[in-house]
Amino acid sequence: MPEPLLTVRDLSVAYDTARGPVVAVDHVELAVRPGEFTAVVGESGCGKSTLMFAVAGLLNAPARITTGAVHFRGDNLVTLTERELNALRWRDFSVVLQSAMNALNPVTTLAAQYKDAMAAHGTYTGEEIRARSVEVLDLVGIDPVHLRSYPHQLSGGMRQRAMIAMALLLTPDLILMDEPTSALDVVAQRSLMVQIKELQQLLGFAVVFVTHDMSLVSHFSDQLLVMYAGQVVETGPTRAVFDHPEHPYSRGLLDAFPSIRGPRVPLQGIPGSPPDLSAPPPGCRFHPRCPLAHDACRVTEPALYAVGAARSRCLLHAEVTS
Numbered sequence: 001m002p003e004p005l006l007t008v009r010d011l012s013v014a015y016d017t018a019r020g021p022v023v024a025v026d027h028v029e030l031a032v033r034p035g036e037f038t039a040v041v042g043e044s045g046c047g048k049s050t051l052m053f054a055v056a057g058l059l060n061a062p063a064r065i066t067t068g069a070v071h072f073r074g075d076n077l078v079t080l081t082e083r084e085l086n087a088l089r090w091r092d093f094s095v096v097l098q099s100a101m102n103a104l105n106p107v108t109t110l111a112a113q114y115k116d117a118m119a120a121h122g123t124y125t126g127e128e129i130r131a132r133s134v135e136v137l138d139l140v141g142i143d144p145v146h147l148r149s150y151p152h153q154l155s156g157g158m159r160q161r162a163m164i165a166m167a168l169l170l171t172p173d174l175i176l177m178d179e180p181t182s183a184l185d186v187v188a189q190r191s192l193m194v195q196i197k198e199l200q201q202l203l204g205f206a207v208v209f210v211t212h213d214m215s216l217v218s219h220f221s222d223q224l225l226v227m228y229a230g231q232v233v234e235t236g237p238t239r240a241v242f243d244h245p246e247h248p249y250s251r252g253l254l255d256a257f258p259s260i261r262g263p264r265v266p267l268q269g270i271p272g273s274p275p276d277l278s279a280p281p282p283g284c285r286f287h288p289r290c291p292l293a294h295d296a297c298r299v300t301e302p303a304l305y306a307v308g309a310a311r312s313r314c315l316l317h318a319e320v321t322s
């Protein structure tokens with residue numbers, strides 16, 4: 001197996017609030033190998049975006065990293081200066097956010113934005129910049145005439161693809177994507193997912209893809225990280241987790257979204273909502289919503305236990321490994 005490209009070790013992030021620190025990412029571990037597609041899934045508020053921003057070095061106050069490291073190739077991104085991080089962003093890894101409308105500059109054309117991104121990382125002639133801009137727009141299926149367009153002149157799906165094209169400009173080895181399809185309708189969502197996967201297979205970059213919709217990534221991701229209340233509650237090969245979710249939360253998430261294939265079944269949803277992270281429940285954080293909770297779950301904090309090819313933070317699996 002190749003060495004991981006990205007290794008997140010024991011990463012914790014807290015938001016400083018008037019009521020004390022809110023730990024949104026709690027001792028998270030993650031390893032992404034070259035060309036691997038990793039999906040981070042969980043309900044809104046479970047810490048997915050905070051994790052992504054921490055990995056990308058994009059956190060702002062009141063958020064701060066309290067423990068851990070983010071190794072990307074030889075560098076620990078947590079300890080790099082802003083200038084050093086800027087040198088890596090776009091060139092070695094790039095970031096695609098939920099809404100390209102916010103990420104793209106509304107008052108400049110795509111051509112000008114692509115030029116800025118390239119010029120910040122090397123000396124390119126105008127012709128080289130134009131040729132590469134045309135190339136990346138071609139890759140995402142946008143007519144290069146749109147280099148002259150402003151973001152508001154593009155549809156939502158085109159804007160996301162223009163953002164992905166920008167992320168590809170300098171052929172990074174890793175693209176971090178935070179809900180890049182969530183502002184789109186279901187049909188546009190699926191077609192963008194297919195396109196991201198095709199590009200990934202063609203160009204070989206690794207992806208970390210954040211989504212609340214587990215069914216969206218079922219056919220695209222290699223490895224899955226299920227987050228609940230700031231913690232990883234299940235992790236493993238996507239197929240294994242989908243075929244046999246070990247953690248009751250993963251099972252609940254799977255039942256909460258329609259599958260694109262397979263028989264129609266009534267959607268269950270998970271009763272209740274994720275806890276307030278300023279005061280998470282004792283024991284297993286999922287116990288107040290868990291249909292399988294027993295007495296020990298209310299007092300004992302589970303570790304991540306190995307279960308087959310996956311790992312699950314559920315006391316039901318404690319005896320498997322202990």
Ligand SMILES: Nc1ncnc2c1ncn2[C@@H]1O[C@H](COP(=O)(O)OP(=O)(O)OP(=O)(O)O)[C@@H](O)[C@H]1O
Pocket residue numbers: 015016017022024042043044045046047048049050051062212276277278
């Ligand atoms: N500015 C802030 N101040 C205090 N707490 C915050 C702040 N931003 C986020 N949080 C806390 O961090 C938790 C995780 O937020 P985050 O946005 O990372 O979750 P998420 O899973 O990505 O959700 P979403 O899909 O809604 O973005 C939230 O539940 C909230 O408690």
